[in-house]
Amino acid sequence: METVILPNTDLSVSRFAFGTADCGTRIPTDQALRVFETYRGAGGNFIDTAHCYSAWVPEGLGVSERWVAEAVRRFGRQGLAIATKGGHCAFDGYPRPDAFLAPEVVERDLSESLERLRMDSVDLYYLHRDDPRVPVDEIVDACNRLADSGRVRHLGASNWSAERLLAANRSARSKGLRAFVILQNHWSLLQPNWSSLDAPGDVRYVLDSERERLAEAGIPVAAWAPVRGITELERGSSGSYDTERNRRRLEAARRVAAETGATTTQVALAYLLSQRPTAIPILGTGSETHLREALAAEGLRLTSEQLEALENA
Numbered sequence: 001m002e003t004v005i006l007p008n009t010d011l012s013v014s015r016f017a018f019g020t021a022d023c024g025t026r027i028p029t030d031q032a033l034r035v036f037e038t039y040r041g042a043g044g045n046f047i048d049t050a051h052c053y054s055a056w057v058p059e060g061l062g063v064s065e066r067w068v069a070e071a072v073r074r075f076g077r078q079g080l081a082i083a084t085k086g087g088h089c090a091f092d093g094y095p096r097p098d099a100f101l102a103p104e105v106v107e108r109d110l111s112e113s114l115e116r117l118r119m120d121s122v123d124l125y126y127l128h129r130d131d132p133r134v135p136v137d138e139i140v141d142a143c144n145r146l147a148d149s150g151r152v153r154h155l156g157a158s159n160w161s162a163e164r165l166l167a168a169n170r171s172a173r174s175k176g177l178r179a180f181v182i183l184q185n186h187w188s189l190l191q192p193n194w195s196s197l198d199a200p201g202d203v204r205y206v207l208d209s210e211r212e213r214l215a216e217a218g219i220p221v222a223a224w225a226p227v228r229g230i231t232e233l234e235r236g237s238s239g240s241y242d243t244e245r246n247r248r249r250l251e252a253a254r255r256v257a258a259e260t261g262a263t264t265t266q267v268a269l270a271y272l273l274s275q276r277p278t279a280i281p282i283l284g285t286g287s288e289t290h291l292r293e294a295l296a297a298e299g300l301r302l303t304s305e306q307l308e309a310l311e312n313a
């Protein structure tokens with residue numbers, strides 16, 4: 001698998017990340033370990049987890065991070081880039097204070113994460129959500145205190161707008177502090193129909209208007225749910241991807257798949273791999289067959305006509 005060096009870091013991460021939100025819950029522990037072994041065997045090294053995973057399942061809080069600890073125990077830490085996240089807002093099964101990005105809240109999240117992971121430090125620590133009520137300067141200072149403690153090697157932001165992330169990085173640079181080196185947002189060929197993006201704690205996808213600014217700033221995007229939309233729509237689900245535009249894009253993906261002998265999932269991933277800024281899709285599969293199919297998308301090069309057909313559908 002190709003690797004990507006995260007700008008301004010010594011972190012060399014594989015082109016696909018391994019999402020663990022469902023490991024040990026929807027995906028039984030041993031099955032997830034088999035899929036992970038296949039991922040490692042293919043050269044994958046970038047693990048994604050979070051403090052709040054998988055609190056949406058009864059007894060699920062902390063299961064993903066503990067699963068990562070078990071995977072590291074079995075397969076070794078050498079060469080792995082381990083990312084976790086903290087500072088998530090409240091949801092059902094995950095009570096939080098209203099000020100979910102308060103330094104003491106994130107500090108406690110990090111301590112609990114490291115305990116579950118059985119590690120002294122993580123390679124990358126993301127703030128899981130943004131709270132636009134908090135000035136970026138305060139957030140940058142608090143994140144730098146975490147990094148100064150030696151428990152976090154590099155910083156990232158998840159579900160942030162490009163505008164806020166770049167403002168935070170300007171603030172960090174002006175003070176000679178560490179900046180965010182990566183953004184983790186939803187990004188895929190299909191866009192969900194979410195109505196709000198800017199309220200405290202909202203999830204975000206990468207807007208077309210943000211892509212060039214992120215690319216110019218050298219901020220790669222770890223793309224969460226890279227194929228969830230296309231697989232849901234293919235199954236005929238009437239969820240948040242069931243829009244006119246997405247149905248047209250799915251048809252376009254089917255045409256490109258027929259031309260190239262690939263699957264629609266591979267077309268959706270190849271589309272992401274061809275984008276600026278650099279996209280690192282985070283795969284959330286519990287199936288070795290689906291994992292191999294996804295990884296093979298790296299070898300699929302779409303022509304500019306095919307990319308245009310997908311974008312303009």
Ligand SMILES: NC(=O)c1ccc[n+]([C@@H]2O[C@H](COP(=O)([O-])OP(=O)(O)OC[C@H]3O[C@@H](n4cnc5c(N)ncnc54)[C@H](OP(=O)(O)O)[C@@H]3O)[C@@H](O)[C@H]2O)c1
Nearest residue numbers: 019020021048224225226227228231282283284285286290
């Ligand atoms: N920062 C955030 O706010 C945030 C939010 C969500 C997720 N994440 C991260 O991103 C990771 C991935 O998210 P995700 O699970 O939504 O990603 P995803 O890989 O886009 O979607 C996974 C879903 O697609 C199915 N799938 C994958 N390949 C398939 C194929 N070829 N055919 C049919 N179905 C297929 C999987 O089922 P099978 O298991 O059967 O393959 C699973 O249900 C998470 O684990 C987490 O680490 C971050």
